[in-house]
């Protein structure tokens with residue numbers, strides 16, 4: 447089988463939500479290559495936390511008795527609950543007995559984002575949080591039945607993009623796809639990014655260890671790289687109250703160039719201009735921030751909306767493929 451599903455941006459492209467049939471209900475889920483749990487708001491979620499969300503009704507599933515889950519994300523959000531087996535359909539691709547993690551508790555970030563009905567993890571199943579036994583991601587559940595064991599992400603700035611499962615649609619990118627090997631030891635789509643440049647010109651230095659994470663909004667890079675970037679933005683400075691680099695919204699940001707698999711990709715300055723910090727619209731928060739304390743770099747949606755990405759498990763070593771959109 448193979449299929450395609452829309453990835454609809456929230457305001458400021460904070461996250462991208464995709465319609466997924468879970469049991470007999472269609473929910474809008476955040477596809478997250480940075481985690482490996484498929485969890486949903488459900489009729490088991492306290493009403494005080496689930497108002498405004500579409501809900502999974504576990505009555506259509508088979509309860510996995512004694513199984514629980516509890517996940518925390520890099521931004522401090524999280525959720526926990528119980529586990530069912532049920533049918534999940536993404537763009538026509540069907541997992542007949544997918545582990546569906548029904549939330550019995552969610553953090554305030556999820557409670558408040560009423561467009562988001564849960565997450566569909568696309569990292570490696572080794573980091574699934576279900577106890578006493580880790581469960582397969584949707585991709586792992588269907589991988590053997592896909593025309594090719596791969597999926598692609600084509601996210602866009604302020605417009606609907608797509609995730610494709612089982613095939614590469616050559617109309618979605620230009621030029622050739624350049625591949626890097628993935629290190630799965632941490633359960634992420636983790637690889638080594640090479641040189642970079644600010645504005646234009648030839649790349650140099652090294653961004654280093656990085657993950658491709660559709661569930662993280664911004665790009666988090668080494669301090670040296672981030673300082674080199676904002677040195678080219680006159681009004682920029684690090685604002686500890688905002689927790690990152692801000693600048694005058696009227697200022698044009700430089701492009702950011704990064705070399706992956708021998709090919710240089712350009713993230714346009716307009717894509718790096720993330721969002722105003724408040725309703726006055728005077729000061730803006732940058733889409734490139736420091737990776738201090740994370741332990742690796744994160745190429746999140748700010749980067750991913752500039753490229754076409756192949757999450758490839760066709761070989762014994764998984765690969766990431768990057769092409770210009």
Ligand SMILES: O=C(NNC1=NCCC1)c1ccc(Br)cc1
Nearest residue numbers: 478480481519520521659661662
């Ligand atoms: O949590 C992570 N990605 N997904 C999501 N973030 C917020 C909601 C979903 C994440 C993954 C790896 C690293 Br390293 C840092 C953060």
